[in-house]
Amino acid sequence: MKTSIKNHFILICLTSLMVIRCKQEPCKNVICLNGGICIEGNCDCEDGWGGLDCSDQLIPDNYYFNHISVRVNDTLAPWGEPWDTGLIPNKYPDLEVILFGDGEGFSSEVLTLSCEELQENAQPFVYHEFKFEGDNVLFSSGELISITVYDRQFDGEPYEITDMLVREFHPYDEDNKSHSRIIENPNITIKLDLEPVW
Numbered sequence: 001m002k003t004s005i006k007n008h009f010i011l012i013c014l015t016s017l018m019v020i021r022c023k024q025e026p027c028k029n030v031i032c033l034n035g036g037i038c039i040e041g042n043c044d045c046e047d048g049w050g051g052l053d054c055s056d057q058l059i060p061d062n063y064y065f066n067h068i069s070v071r072v073n074d075t076l077a078p079w080g081e082p083w084d085t086g087l088i089p090n091k092y093p094d095l096e097v098i099l100f101g102d103g104e105g106f107s108s109e110v111l112t113l114s115c116e117e118l119q120e121n122a123q124p125f126v127y128h129e130f131k132f133e134g135d136n137v138l139f140s141s142g143e144l145i146s147i148t149v150y151d152r153q154f155d156g157e158p159y160e161i162t163d164m165l166v167r168e169f170h171p172y173d174e175d176n177k178s179h180s181r182i183i184e185n186p187n188i189t190i191k192l193d194l195e196p197v198w
Helices: 002-024
Strands: 037-039 042-044 062-072 095-101 111-114 127-130 138-140 145-154 159-169 180-184 188-197
Touching: 062 095, 095 127, 145 188, 159 180, 159 188
Parallel strands: none
Antiparallel strands: 037 042, 062 127, 062 138, 062 188, 095 111, 095 145, 145 159, 180 188
């Protein structure tokens, strides 16, 4: 009888110790993925991740457009002649980039964001960086964005604008979750540096 009571007492003590130990180490068996950390038994996830173990990738609310890089992919214009027709041979395009937002998301109205200045005589096969006027160039993830690259040719007045690339896209891409985008055709390649806002 004494042995049974003693064993019962030991079992109660061990159970109590295990309960106390578990309470002291709530994160012992918790695994947090993608940079998440356990706090008091729950995962505190990095931006862009959610779920019990931080395994669910989230969709950003908005995106900042930090900068855009444009590369000309040929020394000649698409029509087979120098870019600045009638001027000095081997002159290259004078690039301008314009973005339009449809205003259906965060933007309250249609936005036209143009570069502060042209990239004149843009050398081919080299990326030329564009920064946009003003701060906080922000679009919602679902907003439809139109990007156009122009070659402004001076032939009297005014400048003649030749469209080199026109594309429409949404900042968030289900198939590309790296928050950077590449848009291209045979003449032009564009790199978009997007910063997600959660």
